[in-house]
Amino acid sequence: MSRGNEGSSGKGSGRQGGKSGSSSKGGNRRNAGSQDHKSNTSGRGGASTKNTRGGKNQVIGTSRSGNPVTKKEYINRKKKENSTSKKSSATGIRLNKYIANSGLCSRRDADIYIAAGSVTVNDKPVTEMGFRVQPSDEVKFDGRSIEPKRKEYFLLNKPKGFITPRTGEKQSKTVMDLMATASSSRLHYIGRLGRKSLGLMIFTNDLEIANIMNNPKKRLRKIYHVALDRSFKHEDLMKIRNGVTIEGEEIKVEDINYVEGGKNNEIGIEVHSGKDNIVQRIFDSVGYEVVTLDRVVIGGLTKKDLPRGHYRLLSKQEIINLKMLA
Known part of the structure; x- marks a missing residue:
């Protein structure tokens, strides 16, 4: 009787212990997983940051300062960079207008002289019609320096x-x-x-x-x-x-x-x-x-x-x- 009771008691105890152990183990896993998720979310941008997969608020990286960067922020930054690049490429004044502004001839005639190689920019012949002259450039017409003048x-x-x-x-x-x-x-x-x-x-x-x-x-x-x-x-x-x-x-x-x-x-x-x-x-x-x-x-x-x-x-x-x- 005592042995059976002991066995019964042992099995019961074992089942309870197993159940308890399983419950504890499963609970620990879920809790651990929950803690890990919170930790990861917090690490990427705090509990307030929404990490929506595929959305514009999806975090896709970090900035140099370590702050999270969303897809929307990245797209906006690229748009701004492209816009700045286009503006910088359009600076200066077209060469034919530069020549016309100097009073030498009309813009149409300037195109003829440019095509003929009569114009140099920084001592290099320029025959490209859309060439843009920058403020620091030196333009010469038939070897003589020219510069645009204020219209009067x-x-x-x-x-x-x-x-x-x-x-x-x-x-x-x-x-x-x-x-x-x-x-x-x-x-x-x-x-x-x-x-x-x-x-x-x-x-x-x-x-x-x-x-x-x-x-x-x-x-x-x-x-x-x-x-x-x-x-x-x-x-x-x-x-x-x-x-x-x-x-x-x-x-x-x-x-x-x-x-x-x-x-x-x-x-x-x-x-x-x-x-x-x-x-x-x-x-x-x-x-x-x-x-x-x-x-x-x-x-x-x-x-x-x-x-x-x-x-x-x-x-x-x-x-x-x-x-x-x-």
Whole structure:
């Protein structure tokens, strides 16, 4: 009995011990696993960090300082790096614009010289059209150093007796003499006027703008105060208002009328044509001679506070308005 009891007691004790041991062991494993999970989570970024697999908040590494880096942070950083890289690659100024800004020629002509190998950057020939010049670069055109200059725009009230020379034409008393002290840059005129004519002209070192504005097809607003050799008949005024034909081409005027408070031979006429001597030719077509021609408006600019023979710089707003017409 005692042996059986002992056996029974031993088995029972053994089962209890096993159960207890199993329970303890299993519990320890679960607890240990739970502790390990918490420890790992804490080690990666603290209990507050969500580790969502495949999501933007998934931790994919650590920074140099040891802080956790999520997928979202990594993507944003790469986007910023790529954006900075693109901006840095677009710095500087295109070579053809650099040459045009120096006043030597237009941007289109600059492309021709670049392709011909006439331009060097840091003493190396450059024929690439999209090449960008950096601030520290030295650019040479036919061996001569060049640099872009600040764009300048002037308004001149031209007096009689000065001609507007064409390219290469040498004459005494030209409008360029009146602008000699205005700028150290080479200036180009907009709105040619003859020796006997007077009034407003624009001057600039911006060759591109000058070429556009001087194109005969460009309709730049101009208003003239004209004095004729005799009284102007109303029927002739109506002929011009309805359009006249010059050399086989019909010329339209925007407006024409007698000058208010003036004599019968004083006429105000608005034309947008860029053809040479167009006003004189309009009045010639109806049999009148122009004695005095005074341009009082050009491209929205007037003679207000600008004495005859003087010039002034255009304001920032006037420059913006002028470029909008180009």
